[in-house]
Amino acid sequence: MDVPGYALVTGAASGIGRACANTFARDGAAGVALFDVCLEALHMDKTEIEQKQYTPQGKPCRVVIHQVDVSKEEQVTQAVKAVVEEYGRLDYVANAAGIAMKHAGGAAFAALNDWQRVLDVNLTGSLLVLKAAAQVMLKQEPIHSSIDGRPLQRGTIVLFGSIQSVAGIPLSTAYAASKAGVLGLTRSASEDYAKDGLRINAICPGYTETPLTTMNPGVFKAMEERVLVAVPMMRVGKPQEIADGVVYLAGGRSSFVTGTALMVDGGYTER
Template identity: 65%
Template structure:
């Protein structure tokens, strides 16, 4: 893939965020800022990245910095994004992978306000805080040229995480589905703001994927497996690496004429 430069990834300690970090290293990123709640978990991913570089035989190591961060904390997000940009000199790719999910037993009528607010704070507000802080930096920095000859210059690329639940409704998922629809709206309006300024903003919409977020809760896992068996034409869940490949496509120069899209990587779920 045509990835070079600096990436910042939220939700990087596990699941799809971790897979994205390893994918950026594989495809040539020169630096990665990893954001998540746990410093210990981030340090583990950093070690995995270093091991991956040794396996690949990279002669020029990818610099990795970790930043324990709650993306729902607006002040902390601003501080960390600015610090990462100063440390690396610029930001070329931002991946908003942080997120939480929850089922509301009984549906919308019985959703607790505290649960609703917590999911909105992380999935929607957190995505907005990171996008805003990164966009302010990207708009001021010099463009980089894609390694693909003839492609236009790009100041930066932001990939927000929506979901198939940003495209359809899913039972008992009031808050999560609402946030993922909203992330697509945020992506589309922000992409319109900056499409002519060298900043591309897209969303990825993963289908059912094997991650800690989706497998640690017996209720969520049970509901997902029931849906997979009946509604996913491929009749399986995705691996995190399969979603990460979509993120890398949207980030790099091969998607140079793509902005404001919501790319569904779902085993055929939405198109069935």
């Protein structure tokens, strides 16, 4: 996917974020920084990637881990600073950290603290990670393609929307609002920096099999039934299928793509 530089993945301890971390490493990133609130799982990711993944030059992928809550500005800023001290630059960000919640009774009964927590992590977290990364990227020289040597970009940021960025799903008030907000943030920020060689895009996964969706077996069963009628491909997605879209948006093969939302949803949103 043409990702010769250094990547940062948030939400890297699970599901789609973990798949993104492995894919950056597998596709030739020189290093991958992993952020999550769950430090123990990040240690396991680091060991797995270091044992399996080598750069095209035969060196092990350099993995650093940081326990970070993306909704806390000081933690994000400090951890991004530490990553740049370690690697010397930062080329790709995939902000997969996210939480989901249903509100019993719907929007009319949504508790304000639930609403706030979802917006803090999914939307404010996206802004905080974007801010810290973009300030580094805008100051660095463009990276060159590992395929044909052309100057690619100063940096790329992939934010996480959802099919709920554009479609309503019952009882999902805060989550849908947060994910619609991520698209607005993506479009506006991409305009700010397109001329400077900083590309900002969103990935919008459809129903995907991760701990977010499988931890409650009843919810996952309902999801499997729903996809049979709502998703043209009639199945849930795999984390690797989302990660492939993320690494495409981050790497050189998408060098003329900015401000877009890539739907990776088995056709759900074309209906």
